[in-house]
Amino acid sequence: MRRPQDTLVRELLKLCGRPEVISFAGGLPASEGFAVEAMRRAADEVLSQMPVRALQYSYTEGDPILRQAIADFETSRGTPTSADEVMIVTGSQQAIDLIARSFIDAGSRVLVENPTYMGALQTFRNASPEFVPLPHDEEGLNPAAIDSSFAGARFAYVMPTYANPTGMTLSEERRIALCQKARELDLWLVEDDPYGELWYDKPAPKSLRHWAPERTLRLGTLSKTLAPGLRIGYVCGPKEALNVLSLLKQTCDLHTSTFAQLTAARVFTSGALEEHLPQVRALYKRQAQAMLEALEAHMPEGIAWTRVEGGMFLWMTLPETVNTTALFKRAIDAGVAFVPGQAFYAAGDDTHHMRLSFATVPVDKIRTGVERLAGLLRAAL
Numbered sequence: 001m002r003r004p005q006d007t008l009v010r011e012l013l014k015l016c017g018r019p020e021v022i023s024f025a026g027g028l029p030a031s032e033g034f035a036v037e038a039m040r041r042a043a044d045e046v047l048s049q050m051p052v053r054a055l056q057y058s059y060t061e062g063d064p065i066l067r068q069a070i071a072d073f074e075t076s077r078g079t080p081t082s083a084d085e086v087m088i089v090t091g092s093q094q095a096i097d098l099i100a101r102s103f104i105d106a107g108s109r110v111l112v113e114n115p116t117y118m119g120a121l122q123t124f125r126n127a128s129p130e131f132v133p134l135p136h137d138e139e140g141l142n143p144a145a146i147d148s149s150f151a152g153a154r155f156a157y158v159m160p161t162y163a164n165p166t167g168m169t170l171s172e173e174r175r176i177a178l179c180q181k182a183r184e185l186d187l188w189l190v191e192d193d194p195y196g197e198l199w200y201d202k203p204a205p206k207s208l209r210h211w212a213p214e215r216t217l218r219l220g221t222l223s224k225t226l227a228p229g230l231r232i233g234y235v236c237g238p239k240e241a242l243n244v245l246s247l248l249k250q251t252c253d254l255h256t257s258t259f260a261q262l263t264a265a266r267v268f269t270s271g272a273l274e275e276h277l278p279q280v281r282a283l284y285k286r287q288a289q290a291m292l293e294a295l296e297a298h299m300p301e302g303i304a305w306t307r308v309e310g311g312m313f314l315w316m317t318l319p320e321t322v323n324t325t326a327l328f329k330r331a332i333d334a335g336v337a338f339v340p341g342q343a344f345y346a347a348g349d350d351t352h353h354m355r356l357s358f359a360t361v362p363v364d365k366i367r368t369g370v371e372r373l374a375g376l377l378r379a380a381l
């Protein structure tokens with residue numbers, strides 16, 4: 001904890017709270033997407049029908065009812081999964097932490113996409129790894145360019161679906177190629193997939209775990225489909241690996257809230273989740289479309305962005321002469337905010353990107369915010 005922490009972006013983001021600022025810098029899911037009614041009913045049933053089970057201490061690896069519900073859910077998405085291949089965690093962030101502690105020694109190599117999720121980089125950094133960026137091209141992670149120099153790394157942390165921060169999705173062909181490479185080089189894959197259910201028009205390709213179940217730890221969460229305050233995430237993977245994570249979890253928090261687990265399980269098993277998901281997808285699709293249309297209409301030449309097909313974020317690429325960290329304060333003065341891309345890099349000094357989130361901004365404000373941003377960028381160019 002004595003190591004210097006990168007606080008620049010955190011300091012900048014504090015400025016987003018000003019009321020006149022339209023903020024595309026948020027990372028929170030839309031609260032309109034919370035399944036409030038379904039959870040109220042589920043909580044009521046749990047407390048009426050199994051109060052002791054819901055309120056007593058429980059198993060570290062998770063309540064069997066929820067493990068089975070998640071196993072059935074994963075199976076329904078195309079990857080046969082049994083309950084003992086599922087471990088419940090206190091948000092998928094806890095899984096990232098448990099994996100960091102159990103896999104990384106100081107100086108060991110960890111393969112990451114560059115850019116990637118800031119929260120994972122921060123967590124991995126606690127264990128002092130050496131980050132090695134995975135090769136990328138314009139279609140995202142490029143497995144063909146992974147050679148034997150990557151062998152011996154502890155794992156590759158990848159987000160193949162509607163990634164945070166880029167919004168990109170890896171094609172099925174590349175997923176299969178990545179899994180083949182992992183097998184050749186004997187690498188573990190950590191597949192972080194918080195956004196996979198938030199597709200707009202068609203479901204995402206099958207998970208990495210589908211293609212390499214013996215070496216993939218797949219992280220899922222209910223944070224974006226039900227509510228983040230539940231703090232329920234899960235890891236699917238080989239039993240032996242889950243046993244290790246479970247021993248470690250026991251010393252962290254004994255187990256994830258039993259009441260929250262059983263409430264969530266009821267939302268799954270009653271069918272309320274599958275009923276709720278189309279509303280969440282429609283919400284994000286509407287807001288993503290509003291942002292894509294506004295960008296098309298207002299952005300000056302020379303600026304590119306991801307044509308997102310799901311999730312909460314898109315990634316904007318500016319000419320290299322524009323430094324988005326330096327631009328941030330001027331953006332706040334112009335009444336709009338984004339996350340400077342610099343925050344998401346494990347290695348290198350890339351400063352000409354930004355992440356825009358449309359998740360919590362109403363459609364009319366999305367339009368106004370994009371107009372403000374376009375004006376600012378036109379001036380900067």
Ligand SMILES: Cc1ncc(COP(=O)(O)O)c(C=O)c1O
Nearest residue numbers: 091092093117164194221223233
């Ligand atoms: C890529 C990614 N992984 C993990 C998390 C952590 O989610 P949770 O701990 O709520 O499951 C987030 C949260 O935004 C995320 O974006």
